[in-house]
Amino acid sequence: MDPFDDETDNVSSTPPPSEPSTNSTSSVHEPSRFPDYQTWTTERFKRFPNFTACHDPSRERTWWWQFGFRMKDHGSESHKIVWVCERCFLRNKTKAARYTFIASTAGSIVRHLRKEHKVVQPVGSHEEVALGTGAAKRNVLDMLRADPKNPRDQSLLSNLHTLFDPAMNQLLLLDWLTYHNLPFNLVNSERFKRLLLYNNPCLQEGQIPSDRTLVNLLEKEYNRALDPVKVLQKARSMIHFTFDGWTSRQNTSFLGVNAHFIDRNWKQWRILLALPALRKRHTGAALADEVADTICAFSLRNRIGYFTLDNATNNDTAMEALAYEFDFDQYERRIRCAPYFLNLAVEAMMYGGKKDNFAELLSDLWR
Structure with a gap:
């Protein structure tokens, strides 16, 4: 039972998004910035037929990604990344092939930056090949019936990709699995991957x-x-407690x-x-x-206040054990739940000592 009114502030249990994970090895020197993809206007897309933006910070971990755009070439069979x-693009250089390279050919990108722009690899960083994959069973071009040679469709496809947040996708997937108590290895299923x-x-x-x-x-989100629970350490009052049991539809307590x-x-x-599962019998101990x-x-043993509980017998035993554990007077620190107490009093006045056969008494009155 909750002895406080509805104006009490509750701490939200929804955590902020975590950083996206990646399967690749992190480089020592990751990009500190990324190019502005808003510069890809419809006019500029005309110079790059079949190209769409494919920006994904979790896969752009090598230093040279801060100097170039990550694009997908739909003109190739494998939809290469x-x-x-960026510098050549913004200067509107005409021969795009001279400053466009397959992302897996890191050597060509490094040579271009060194030769054309005098940009060299930062000290302390190491190379990492950024791999792109077109593993989706259904191509986005087929789904939208878009023409990658049409600048407007190119812009649409690029915006669609940049709006997708892989980190939020992971959080939503985690939320779904935990909410329905599903096994985590479900995501390893090939059929599940094909569905996504x-x-x-x-x-x-x-x-x-x-x-x-x-x-x-999950561990990151839990931590x-x-x-917000750190606000406990700044409490002006003592810390008071309520606790009660609950059983799910799957009969888990x-x-x-x-x-x-x-x-x-x-x-x-x-x-x-806390909301621990009760594996044992619901005894007071x-x-x-x-x-x-x-x-x-939560390091609250020296700030224990009062406990508000209903009149169940196991709560009496629980208070006795807690009083012994933390050295306080169980009768002084125990507050009876007022609504529960009033409900018992009303039932006693209505039914007396014959609550179990109350239906029979009503039927006798209407005969």
């Missing part, structure tokens, strides 16, 4: 995270979500442990500290173990 020199690639041709096969990547991402307090700005807070672990995990 190419590098277009078919539904989103902008997605590349290398952007589909593995189960290990999602586990690491990120813990940041959980124990919700909430903290309630007032911060230094006199703002009232309510935070869910088992409940007390989970609550005690939560209190110790």
